[in-house]
Amino acid sequence: xxxxxxxxxxxxxxxxxxxxxxxxxxxxxxxxxxxxxxxxxxxxxxxxxxxxxxxxxxxxxxxxxxxxxxxxxxxxxxxxxxxxxxxxxxxxxxxxxxxxxxxxxxxxxxxxxxxxxxxxxxxxxxxxxxxxxxxxxxxxxxxxxxxxxxxxxxxxxxxxxxxxxxx
Numbered sequence: 001x002x003x004x005x006x007x008x009x010x011x012x013x014x015x016x017x018x019x020x021x022x023x024x025x026x027x028x029x030x031x032x033x034x035x036x037x038x039x040x041x042x043x044x045x046x047x048x049x050x051x052x053x054x055x056x057x058x059x060x061x062x063x064x065x066x067x068x069x070x071x072x073x074x075x076x077x078x079x080x081x082x083x084x085x086x087x088x089x090x091x092x093x094x095x096x097x098x099x100x101x102x103x104x105x106x107x108x109x110x111x112x113x114x115x116x117x118x119x120x121x122x123x124x125x126x127x128x129x130x131x132x133x134x135x136x137x138x139x140x141x142x143x144x145x146x147x148x149x150x151x152x153x154x155x156x157x158x159x160x161x162x163x164x165x166x167x
Contacts, residue, residue, distance in 0.1 A: 009050065010049065012042075012046050012047060012048065012049070013028075013049070016053065019054060020054060020057045020058055022057055022060075030060060033070065034074070035070065035073060035074060036056060036057060056077070060073055060077075063076065067097065068097055069097075072097060075093060076090065076093060118131065118135050119132065
């Protein structure tokens with residue numbers, strides 16, 4: 001069936017999913033939590049999405065790929081929907097997100113260092129004793145705390161042969 005000229009394109013959820021590279025259940029979830037507006041329904045009850053839905057879904061997907069939280073995306077979309085946003089507002093959200101990314105990178109580097117140290121203590125032998133398992137089961141002594149990410153963040157860098165686990 002041909003559409004009359006000027007009639008907006010309507011997609012069902014499958015083609016929208018394919019076009020946006022986003023799972024169908026994720027699209028439904030975004031509708032439930034209010035990031036995506038509810039779609040019109042066909043006579044048969046199928047959701048019908050327009051170009052504005054595809055564009056918004058692309059915005060959400062790209063924002064998620066960059067690690068923005070759903071709350072941050074909701075805030076950005078509210079600013080856009082209200083058409084009263086400034087670059088300063090958007091920058092403030094982006095810089096806050098970037099600061100969180102820097103913290104996560106630092107945490108990952110700490111985790112990497114601890115795992116490297118643990119792996120270096122393991123000789124990989126066939127005996128049931130393993131330095132990695134021992135370190136993971138290692139109970140802190142009375143009055144001490146075990147090696148948590150929080151405690152490791154506060155420690156200065158160690159010499160290459162010094163373990164963060166055996167102090």
